[in-house]
Amino acid sequence: MQRTTGAIFASPMLAMMLLFFLAPLGVLAVASVTGPEGGLTLDNYRVFLADGFAVGVLVDTILLGLKTVAAVTLLGVPLALLYWHSGPRMRTLILVATLLPMLTSNVVRTFAWIVIIGRNGPISQTFVELGLSDRPFSLMFSETGLVMALTQIELPLLVLPLIAVLSAADRRLVEAAEVLGADRWRSLVTVLLPMMTPAILAGWVLVFASATTSYVTQSVIGGARLIYMPQFVYREVGVLFQWPMAAAISFLLLVSTGIVMLGVTILARHRRLAAYA
Amino acid sequence: MTFRMTRRGFAAGAAGLLAAPMLPRRAEAAGSIVAAAFPGSWEDAYRTIMAPIAAEAGVDVTIAPALAQDQVGKMMASGGTPPYDALLVSPGQTAMLQEQGLIDEIDPSRLQNWDLLIDSAKTPLGPHVTVEVNGLAYNPETVPKPSGYRELFENPAFEGRFGVQGFGSNTATMAWAEIAKLYGGEPGDMQPVFDLLREKIDWIGAIGTSGNAIRTMYRQGEIDVFMASTGNVARLRSLGLPCEFAHPQSGSPAIPVAIHMTKGASNPDAVYAYMDAAISAEAQRQLAEPPSGYIPTNSEVDFTEIILEFVTPAQLANAIYPDWATINKHRAEWTAEFDRAVAM
Amino acid sequence: MPDAHAPAAPSTDLRERVSALSYWAVVIGLGGFTLVYMIVPIGIAVLMSFTDGLTLRFPPEGYSLRQYRALLDPVRSGPIHTAAINSIGIAAWTALGAVLVAAPAAFGMARLGRRSATALEPVLLSPLVLPSLVYSLAALLVISNLGMGPAYGFVVAGHIVVFAPLMYRTSLAVAQQIDPAQEEASTTLGAGRLRTFLRVTMPALIPGVLAGGFLVFMQSMDNVSVTLFLADPETTVLPLRMFAMIEDSLDPRVAAISGLLVAATVLVLLVVQRLVPFVRRR
Numbered sequence: 037m038q039r040t041t042g043a044i045f046a047s048p049m050l051a052m053m054l055l056f057f058l059a060p061l062g063v064l065a066v067a068s069v070t071g072p073e074g075g076l077t078l079d080n081y082r083v084f085l086a087d088g089f090a091v092g093v094l095v096d097t098i099l100l101g102l103k104t105v106a107a108v109t110l111l112g113v114p115l116a117l118l119y120w121h122s123g124p125r126m127r128t129l130i131l132v133a134t135l136l137p138m139l140t141s142n143v144v145r146t147f148a149w150i151v152i153i154g155r156n157g158p159i160s161q162t163f164v165e166l167g168l169s170d171r172p173f174s175l176m177f178s179e180t181g182l183v184m185a186l187t188q189i190e191l192p193l194l195v196l197p198l199i200a201v202l203s204a205a206d207r208r209l210v211e212a213a214e215v216l217g218a219d220r221w222r223s224l225v226t227v228l229l230p231m232m233t234p235a236i237l238a239g240w241v242l243v244f245a246s247a248t249t250s251y252v253t254q255s256v257i258g259g260a261r262l263i264y265m266p267q268f269v270y271r272e273v274g275v276l277f278q279w280p281m282a283a284a285i286s287f288l289l290l291v292s293t294g295i296v297m298l299g300v301t302i303l304a305r306h307r308r309l310a311a312y313a
Numbered sequence: 314m315t316f317r318m319t320r321r322g323f324a325a326g327a328a329g330l331l332a333a334p335m336l337p338r339r340a341e342a343a344g345s346i347v348a349a350a351f352p353g354s355w356e357d358a359y360r361t362i363m364a365p366i367a368a369e370a371g372v373d374v375t376i377a378p379a380l381a382q383d384q385v386g387k388m389m390a391s392g393g394t395p396p397y398d399a400l401l402v403s404p405g406q407t408a409m410l411q412e413q414g415l416i417d418e419i420d421p422s423r424l425q426n427w428d429l430l431i432d433s434a435k436t437p438l439g440p441h442v443t444v445e446v447n448g449l450a451y452n453p454e455t456v457p458k459p460s461g462y463r464e465l466f467e468n469p470a471f472e473g474r475f476g477v478q479g480f481g482s483n484t485a486t487m488a489w490a491e492i493a494k495l496y497g498g499e500p501g502d503m504q505p506v507f508d509l510l511r512e513k514i515d516w517i518g519a520i521g522t523s524g525n526a527i528r529t530m531y532r533q534g535e536i537d538v539f540m541a542s543t544g545n546v547a548r549l550r551s552l553g554l555p556c557e558f559a560h561p562q563s564g565s566p567a568i569p570v571a572i573h574m575t576k577g578a579s580n581p582d583a584v585y586a587y588m589d590a591a592i593s594a595e596a597q598r599q600l601a602e603p604p605s606g607y608i609p610t611n612s613e614v615d616f617t618e619i620i621l622e623f624v625t626p627a628q629l630a631n632a633i634y635p636d637w638a639t640i641n642k643h644r645a646e647w648t649a650e651f652d653r654a655v656a657m
Numbered sequence: 658m659p660d661a662h663a664p665a666a667p668s669t670d671l672r673e674r675v676s677a678l679s680y681w682a683v684v685i686g687l688g689g690f691t692l693v694y695m696i697v698p699i700g701i702a703v704l705m706s707f708t709d710g711l712t713l714r715f716p717p718e719g720y721s722l723r724q725y726r727a728l729l730d731p732v733r734s735g736p737i738h739t740a741a742i743n744s745i746g747i748a749a750w751t752a753l754g755a756v757l758v759a760a761p762a763a764f765g766m767a768r769l770g771r772r773s774a775t776a777l778e779p780v781l782l783s784p785l786v787l788p789s790l791v792y793s794l795a796a797l798l799v800i801s802n803l804g805m806g807p808a809y810g811f812v813v814a815g816h817i818v819v820f821a822p823l824m825y826r827t828s829l830a831v832a833q834q835i836d837p838a839q840e841e842a843s844t845t846l847g848a849g850r851l852r853t854f855l856r857v858t859m860p861a862l863i864p865g866v867l868a869g870g871f872l873v874f875m876q877s878m879d880n881v882s883v884t885l886f887l888a889d890p891e892t893t894v895l896p897l898r899m900f901a902m903i904e905d906s907l908d909p910r911v912a913a914i915s916g917l918l919v920a921a922t923v924l925v926l927l928v929v930q931r932l933v934p935f936v937r938r939r
Contacts, residue, residue: 038837039768039769039773040769041765041768042764042765042766042767042768042769042851043760043763043765043769044550044765045762045765045768045848045854046761046762046765046766046769046777046781047765048758048761048762048780049758049759049761049762049821049825050762050780050781052758052817052818052821052917053780053781053783053818054780054798056818057783057792057818058780058783058815059799060792060795060796060799061787061791061792063795063798063799063802064791064794064798067798069845070879082457083537089652089653089656092656111690111691111694112686112688112690112691113685113689114683114688114689115687115688115691115692117683117688118684118688118689118692119686119688122682123791128694129692130928131926132923132927133692133695133696134695135922135926136695136696136699136919136922136923137695137698137699138875138876138905139700140699140915140918140919140922141879141895141896141899141909141914141915141918142879142881142896142899143903144702144899144911144912144914144915145698145699145702146700146882147702147713147903147907147911147912148699148702148705150529150533151696151705151715152698152701152836154533154535155533155534155535156533156534156715157715165886174517174535176535177519177520188694188698191694191725192695199759200830216817218527219673219676219680220676220677220680220681221676221679221680222681226928234554236695241786242785242786245785245786245787248788249789249790249791251790251882252881252900255522255523255526256526256724258530259476259519259520259522259526260479260520260521260522260651260652260655261520261655261656261657262656262657263652263656266788266790267522269790269791269794270790271481271648273386273794273858273933274382274386275382275481275648276644276645276648277385277386277389277409280646280707282794283795283798284851285795286788286790286791286794286795287791288741288790290786290787290788290791293787293788294787295904296788297786300858311837312548313673347891349890352901352904352905353901353902353904353905353906354905354906356736360736363763375891376891377890377891377893378901384890387806387807387890390797390800390801390806391801391806393804393806394805394806396806396807396889396890397681397890421884432929494767510896523904525904525905527901528904529903529904532712532714532907533712533715535715548905548906551710551711552710552712552906552907553711553712554712597723644706
């Protein structure tokens, strides 16, 4: 009874995802192996994978995702801990601050970053004034600048699930550990981190997926000398009109990000943790 | 049409907000068409100047903003029913559209103003409405006036001060074709450019993914010279930025802009009326004034002050018109090679 | 930590103090830095919206409200208004569509057995982890193979598919807390399943649905990739319009639009925060 009801209510969305999400991806897969005259061919993949430069771009894209994930984790987890230790007012502030980047237009955020990391921007100026650099410099068109911008843009994807977990968590649990003599670091490792792990893993998946495919930020901040997969896809579709090739490239991007995410999910299962927070 | 709907939408408040998108996307009234225009200044000019003139001729024009390349993309993705009735593109895209059979030849006898056009503006696929002249934009406050493309790569005054973009951009493609010639390439041979890029990569200040990205760099003071059309320079000046236009000594590449009728256009009569309006002396006279300052193709319209500031009729007569068939043939290959030449 | 390098064997007391100090240094230092890091770019965007200049440059040449006035001017900013209305319309339809499919699904999945739920959930969440750029390309391929072209309806449908999982996640968090016994009571009392759902379950789901609706709405408003591929030429949307404005002239009205969006967002957040505990147990 319970289960039938459940199945009935869940089926429209399941059907929608199968029909309108997974089926088109199937069509895409078919398109990528269809030759110009019809018929099955792996040429598109062969051309791409035989091209050392193109494979390099794929690798760079995955590395960009991993670097962003690392930076987001380094900054996001301490923020989540700050949230955990804060009172209600500070908690609201952190929540609003976390939601804001998610809710301001990508275009404007990206422009703000051009300002921040540009030659005349605050970072360059600070370095010059502190004597850390002898002349103004620009982080535009550098991977460092790109990762910095992506980190700000993707942080909410990690911090929000963490906040969700922590605001529901029982503070007394950790206090109990402290009474038992565990110091801050130990209680972090033994009590807080295990609680946060599922959310961190879920966040990683979202951050990685988003960072590897954020075309606007990649192309504006990264410029033409840093090439990532989405730029390839847009170009094949929008400039060269090579749809099957675009489909093949998309699929390779999909598969390789899929592998990374599968890795994370398996890690999650392995630790007997649900894959999502 | 769009504008009136906006007002109505606002007046109707929250309900209107939801309902506005449900209004028919495409007015089917007699004499209404969807015409593409490049986003930004072109769109503004066509919306405020062209649409009213066409309306006098009984045609209700909806201006849909899209870059030339995006117009081709949407046309190719539309499976039979064209999303536009009239396109606004340059020869590079015209060749592509023709190859794909997406545009129709026109019947010049349907256009009253056809005979007033200068000869080069009369093409079987539709009239040219203007010609854009390209060259170099520079900041007179920070760098000397460049004499041509070659100087950018050789005069230390420009080291790290100029920005370029790849073959996705028409402006850059024409400039690279000129640079290839200057460094000894035959037509269709871009190798000298790639050799130059590899050799001088650290000499170049910025390599962007589009002309727009490069112009953003210019505005923020990150670079002082870039490949540009006179229109780009006029635009930057109108925004209060210091910017001058330099004709390269080797000649200024020029690129016409044409209106085409799409195959299967819903209302050919209305498209003809719209084309006729676009090449009329009345429209071109207005479009030749600031802020648009488009060079007229109607022989009855004189060059305005703003046009003469950048281009004289003599300079226009000496302009270089690249061979777009050759460019299109090599574009994919050049794009790929450019990536390899500049990648870090 | 002045004593950290003292030669004497560290007492447990000292070690505890060092440990606590370093912990707080990391949490307050790095956490506070992150907070600033997230807000500063938005602050810059808002600051630039008050520029007196004709183009976006930092720092602004002077301060005034002229960008906001220009933005509200129906003649000069008519196309922006059209795009904003389109975007709001699309986002509203998307939020509505997402509620209609995802709220019942969240309820349903909470009632399914754990095993089938775990097996089916990735299907429901897949759009969250797969790049929407790839999806848009796939959808466009299907549409054009069916002999149709980009259209307004497809944009809404695409947005619903891509963003419904957000609604699902927030609703599921709430749905899992609903006591099945309460529903059973209602059913035994003779109410049909649907009526039970509408009378008992729906009201309980409202906090999750509101939070989800808010997220879906804002994400839809900012989406570029789906709209870029699936919209017909006349449907201009706000983010693409803003992109064009930035590309054409770094139009400072873009910053003003952002300023308005930020203000509206903060306002809505504060209201929602009052009405609904925004994040709840998942």
